[in-house]
Amino acid sequence: MSTFPVTLITGFLGSGKTTLLNNLLHDQQMADTAVIINEFGDVAIDHLLVESAIENAVVLQSGCICCTVRGDLVDTLGDLVAKAERGDIPRFSRIVIETTGLADPTSVVRLFAGEPLLAETFHLRAVVTTVDAVNGMTQLDKFEEAARQVALADVLILTKTDLVEPQATNVLRDRLHHLNPGAEIIPVVAGKLSPDDLFAHAPAAPSGPDGDVGRWLKLDAFGPREPHRNGHDHAHGDASSSHDDHHNHDDAHHGHLHHDASIHSFTVTLDAPIERDALRGWLASILSLRGQDLLRMKGIVNVLGLDGPMVVHAVQDIVHPPMTLAAWPSDDHSTRIVFITRNISQPALQRSLEAMAREHRVS
Numbered sequence: 546m547s548t549f550p551v552t553l554i555t556g557f558l559g560s561g562k563t564t565l566l567n568n569l570l571h572d573q574q575m576a577d578t579a580v581i582i583n584e585f586g587d588v589a590i591d592h593l594l595v596e597s598a599i600e601n602a603v604v605l606q607s608g609c610i611c612c613t614v615r616g617d618l619v620d621t622l623g624d625l626v627a628k629a630e631r632g633d634i635p636r637f638s639r640i641v642i643e644t645t646g647l648a649d650p651t652s653v654v655r656l657f658a659g660e661p662l663l664a665e666t667f668h669l670r671a672v673v674t675t676v677d678a679v680n681g682m683t684q685l686d687k688f689e690e691a692a693r694q695v696a697l698a699d700v701l702i703l704t705k706t707d708l709v710e711p712q713a714t715n716v717l718r719d720r721l722h723h724l725n726p727g728a729e730i731i732p733v734v735a736g737k738l739s740p741d742d743l744f745a746h747a748p749a750a751p752s753g754p755d756g757d758v759g760r761w762l763k764l765d766a767f768g769p770r771e772p773h774r775n776g777h778d779h780a781h782g783d784a785s786s787s788h789d790d791h792h793n794h795d796d797a798h799h800g801h802l803h804h805d806a807s808i809h810s811f812t813v814t815l816d817a818p819i820e821r822d823a824l825r826g827w828l829a830s831i832l833s834l835r836g837q838d839l840l841r842m843k844g845i846v847n848v849l850g851l852d853g854p855m856v857v858h859a860v861q862d863i864v865h866p867p868m869t870l871a872a873w874p875s876d877d878h879s880t881r882i883v884f885i886t887r888n889i890s891q892p893a894l895q896r897s898l899e900a901m902a903r904e905h906r907v908s
């Protein structure tokens with residue numbers, strides 16, 4: 546049975562979420578969309594803008610979707626489907642959720658990955674994060690929520706670029722790329738973006754053995770593989786980062802540690818095929834010990850005895866059921882796993898994977 550695709554629109558306070566959503570909903574392609582808007586506080590305003598565009602809009606008020614109203618979100622999703630089936634509201638084929646500006650989207654993403662009942666009916670299609678070109682730098686400095694919103698994104702929408710000098714936009718772009726190299730960054734003024742453009746920039750996770758894993762992983766964005774270093778660490782402001790040269794710009798932020806410095810993105814690689822049990826053991830150990838600090842993990846693994854790569858995908862300690870593809874996307878059959886973490890470095894994960902692979906080969 547096919548499931549409803551859900552798009553999560555997140556982004557810091559005032560960064561342009563509603564403007565973007567409102568514009569998307571006016572496009573004919575989005576006609577059959579149900580919208581859930583999470584507003585914090587007693588006076589909900591965002592939905593007034595959106596309700597004029599759509600009949601199927603629901604407001605989750607007085608609480609943040611990522612903590613107090615998580616159960617409400619599950620109920621609301623179920624209600625929407627039930628109402629559409631009864632004919633109380635128009636039928637829809639997709640759902641968009643707008644979070645509050647202070648939401649940490651991790652728990653919503655986890656919810657879709659880890660709640661079996663939800664997974665029967667819905668799947669998370671994309672996380673879209675708006676970042677304000679005027680205030681984004683300061684927000685990333687001050688609020689970890691802002692950095693997490695960026696780290697979890699499939700697509701980053703850079704808003705309000707009409708209000709700043711191109712140089713300021715470039716500096717922010719650079720910082721966003723280092724926080725999350727796998728996400729496309731699209732500058733959008735006043736929410737003017739078509740749904741086609743949005744989704745073209747957010748390749749879906751492969752859903753069957755013939756899925757396009759290359760586009761989904763965006764391995765190219767993480768740079769070439771470095772055989773001696775065996776990985777690629779993009780920690781921003783981290784003195785050990787291989788990208789320090791890249792930060793030689795005349796940036797007021799250069800030289801001090803950003804708050805998002807604890808968020809790292811990197812790849813872990815392995816050339817030789819790994820035993821299935823070794824992979825299982827390694828995943829179990831990192832997820833149980835450091836699951837809270839793993840914001841996102843996705844990759845392809847060369848498992849001994851399989852013709853194609855195994856796709857692994859996790860958000861914090863929740864792992865999607867692994868899937869094996871029919872064939873490798875290229876001649877490179879090495880294991881490559883992309884991580885976005887908090888306070889976990891590339892060498893630690895690289896060493897633990899190598900040790901686990903060695904241990905199982907010997908035994």
Ligand SMILES: Nc1nc2c(ncn2[C@@H]2O[C@H](COP(=O)(O)OP(=O)(O)OP(=O)(O)O)[C@@H](O)[C@H]2O)c(=O)[nH]1
Nearest residue numbers: 557558559560561562563564646704705733734735
């Ligand atoms: N100049 C300019 N203004 C923008 C742009 N995008 C959004 N805005 C304005 O920024 C303000 C905030 O935009 P919203 O879409 O309400 O932002 P939001 O993220 O939904 O805000 P909250 O729900 O309060 O967190 C509004 O006045 C928008 O008109 C843009 O690209 N350029």
